[in-house]
Amino acid sequence: MRDAGTLRVAPRVHFGFGARSQLPVLLSGRVLAVVDPFLLGHPVLDLLGDARIHSDVTPELPVGTLDEAGSLARTFAPDVIVAIGGGSALDAAKLIALLATHDGPLSRYYGENLVPGPVVPVIALPTTAGTGSEVTPVAVVSDPDRELKVGISSPFLVPAVAIVDPELTMGAPTTVTAYSGIDALVHAAESFTARRLDLDWSAELPVFTGRNALAEPLALRAAAHLGPWLPVAVRAPGDRRAREEVAKGSLLAGLAFGSTGTHLCHALQYPIGALTKTPHGLGTGLLLPYVLPLLDPDRVSEFGVALGTDDAVGRIAEINRAIGVPASLSDIGVRRDQLPRIADLALGSARLLAIAPIDPTREVLLDILTRALRG
The missing domain is CATH 3.40.50.1970 (Rossmann fold)
Structure with a gap:
């Protein structure tokens, strides 16, 4: 397969x-x-x-x-x-x-x-x-x-x-450009790092089919467009080249994850967003540097190459700083005593967790949340 x-x-x-x-x-x-x-x-x-x-x-x-x-x-x-x-x-x-x-x-x-x-x-x-x-x-x-x-x-x-x-997209507010754009980069990253599912071609397929040989190049091209240009689109909203590149990256990321699905950042963001009333993309973007270190280092490294670096995690953290994504969960009002409830709610996102490339136990989710709280 x-x-x-x-x-x-x-x-x-x-x-x-x-x-x-x-x-x-x-x-x-x-x-x-x-x-x-x-x-x-x-x-x-x-x-x-x-x-x-x-x-x-x-x-x-x-x-x-x-x-x-x-x-x-x-x-x-x-x-x-x-x-x-x-x-x-x-x-x-x-x-x-x-x-x-x-x-x-x-x-x-x-x-x-x-x-x-x-x-x-x-x-x-x-x-x-x-x-x-x-x-x-x-x-x-x-x-x-x-x-x-x-x-x-x-x-x-x-x-x-x-x-x-x-x-x-030229009239989009700066925060919308930032949070929607970083969410597109998360779509590309989670699509590229998704679990490989054992598909039964004789049965109805799941909507999201996991690691996908046809979607992989789309995810990497999405990263190549978004990585260099998202900070420019946020810094200079009237830059037509930046708007073009980010729109193209978002489209390619959508084509990629629309087939593979997304996983840990999205599963955790839903309870975090509900708790803090913060935008979806802010949450997924904040979490991505804390999720990637747990995944297959070869896949993460290859995604980094698409971003133009040998340090994908560091580059994404740099992009987050440049566009105004908070560095820690404490920055958006999450408390340590709330982490177990967030993890428990995330465990209910079965569709998303099925695509995770690691075993998404409660302990793994709490580890991600704890590191994200510290920043």
Whole structure:
């Protein structure tokens, strides 16, 4: 199985300055646009024609708001859904597309491979460079009945078209650029270091298939784009080359982890983010220098080469400092007595931990957390 691999990609992926101009060419029939509310009035919306606009996208995506939006979409019966915005808007559009096609509530589909068939086609235009949601088979919601966010994963959730235009990221706030960009680098690192799963080709495959010969070069190229250019994009937000490089790196990282999955940084971030109310990318980026030393040194070294160094951990810590990611969990308000609870909650992220390349015991998680607390 050393050379096994699976890629699930959108039928169309367009990248480059001006790529958004493809949008009118792709639209037909009844169009529903799911748009971040802060984009109302943005010139990109002029490309939508007479589409119906849904801009009630709530941060963290409470599941109740999506059930309601999905019901309205089913009544409207769109032929295509356009998603424009950050990761929340893109995830919302994917789940509204699901509920416009299949019966709710959304909780029926929590987990993997539970979506029964195709959904309304989604055309995704990200305005941030980091989540990779425009090319991935997963969307994440918050459910008041659960302590942590919950994912819905299915190949049917991969958008039909991804249009990545770096121009749309030019207005992103500095912290959004930093935290979403470092999350993209974590996606690349965790994809490249994922566990090799023993796949049964005669059965339905898991959505995330672990170490992947087809995704590996994508993860390394993502690192090569993100490593040198993310600090530039944060320091000089108007630098078009930096925005292009970071957007390209984010897209490639999304293509990589959308097939392999992510692991320890993400499993630990979910309880940390819930506890501290800090951005997702801040948490994953903070944790990465404390996770990598536990992994296969050859894989970590090869990832470092993609970053242009023989010290991947040191380089990532340097990038974090340059873009304003805190160095320790204590910097974001985590206390030592909270670490056992964080570890216990992370142990519940079975999908993520299954991809971890080491045995993710409670002791291992506590070791990562303890070192991250000290900084």
